[in-house]
Amino acid sequence: MRYLPHTEHDRRIMLDKIGVQSVDDLFATIPETVRMNDLADLPRHQGELEVERQLSSLAGQNVAAGSVPFFIGCGAYRHHVPSTVDHLIQRSEFLTSYTPYQPEISQGTLQCLFEFQTQVALLTGMDVANASMYDGSTACTEAILMAHRITKRDKAVISGGLHPHYRAVAETLSHFAESKLVTLPPDPDGQEDLTASIDNETSCVVVQFPNVYGAINDISDLAEAAHANGALLIAVVTEIISLGALRSPGELGADIVVCEGQSLGNGLNFGGPYVGLMSTRQKYVRQIPGRLCGETVDVDGRRGYVLTMSAREQHIRREKATSNICTNSGLCSLAFTIHLSLLGQAGLTRLAKLNHYRAVTLADRLSEIDGVELVTPSFFNEFTLRLPARAEQVVARLVVKNVLGGVPVSRLEPNFEEGENLLIVAATEVNSEDDCSAFADALAEVLQ
Secondary structure, X not given: OOOOOOOHHHHHHHHHXXXXXXXXXXXXXXXHHHOOOOOOOOOOOOOXXXXXXXXXHHHOOOOOOOOOOEOOOOOOOOOOOOHHHHHHHOOHHHHOOOOOOOHHXXXXXXXXXXXXXXXXXXXXXXXXXXXXXXXXXXXXXXHHHHHHHHHOOOEEEEOOOOOHHHHHHHHHHHHHHOOEEEEOOOOOOOOOOOHHHOOOOEEEEEEEOOOOOOEOOOOHHHHHHHHHOOOEEEEEEOOHHHHHOOOOOOOOOOOEEEEEOOOOOOOOHHHOOOOEEEEEOHHHHHHOOOEEEEEEEOOOOOXXXXXXXXXXXXXOOHXXXXXXXXXXXXXXXXXXXXXXXXHHHHHHHHHHHHHHHHHHHHHHHHHOOOOOEEOOOOEOOEEEEEXXXXXXXXXXXXXXXXXXXXXXXXXXXXXXXXXXXXEEEEOOOOOOHHHHHHHHHHHHHHOO
């Protein structure tokens, strides 16, 4: 406490103002089982050199994604990022730029945001996109709250194929927004019937495309069912590369599309920062959270860019804001824009085809192993396998053989007993034929 400037009297005044008895009361919603009641078991103090040595030693115990065959996905994907991307985003005019409140000195940043919005709208098949969100999971919840504002209802139906982490974020924010969530059970084979859960009190239906298990479903019928009951369809895309091969959610009837944009321009980065994408129909533009950048002309008729709409709490009163998450991951969205610009439409299509080819080839090879069954009927670059043993144990044995072989469903859904033997595997363009062979050979060995 030596570095805290407030006296006990100061803290008492603040606690009284808030209306709680102690600081502990502020953490009452956190279960006792996950609280730390003592200090972490760490050295009390060390010199900088000693700290560097110890942390380097700890980091050396990790298996880096690029050092061994890597087949982990589930919302964070390893793709090749051209060196041009990092070179450009580290230019000082981009790297040091902040929120472009003054358009007269921020034309470059604003133009990039405008191009980014155009790319997202084209990818998702929607009319308008905002200038990015914090990440895919929070964008998903922002979309639910947006649907509540549009429909004047407060019940969301959540697909069992939605990433459990996205669902958990939605549950947290919906709890504090006092809205309702109806969540369907896990859906590994993509055969759930969401239409049965839609009624005239439903605000929106949230479905992942492809779902967390990799399954691809035609969501057009679901869109019709939602619209027939006055509800909106929210499509969630965690692998943005898939939209280079699949029909866009907008074409299939989605009203709001949210995505995780990490796959383009951004590395795994130990889980972040990532970048959330959001797009919607023109008629809902006034309810979209975040910021919109628009193109205009100045008094001399020259093209220019401005923030057309800024409905975050940074700009207006908190109670009037459409979003209270002010981070929009601007540098990550710039990386996204640069990478997609380098690819172009033809390049993105080729990249998507290569991802699909790698995944299909790997799935065929792995499912030939005795006891291994392919669960996912159709997929892009990610699929689910049923193994003859607990997936967690298999993954641990694969690590010993220098293969990072996927994500056990039990890690995502610990209460889903049928998922204990399920393994979610992702294959992208970075996986060579040798990587796939190493995975197949290692899996066959550990299952013997």
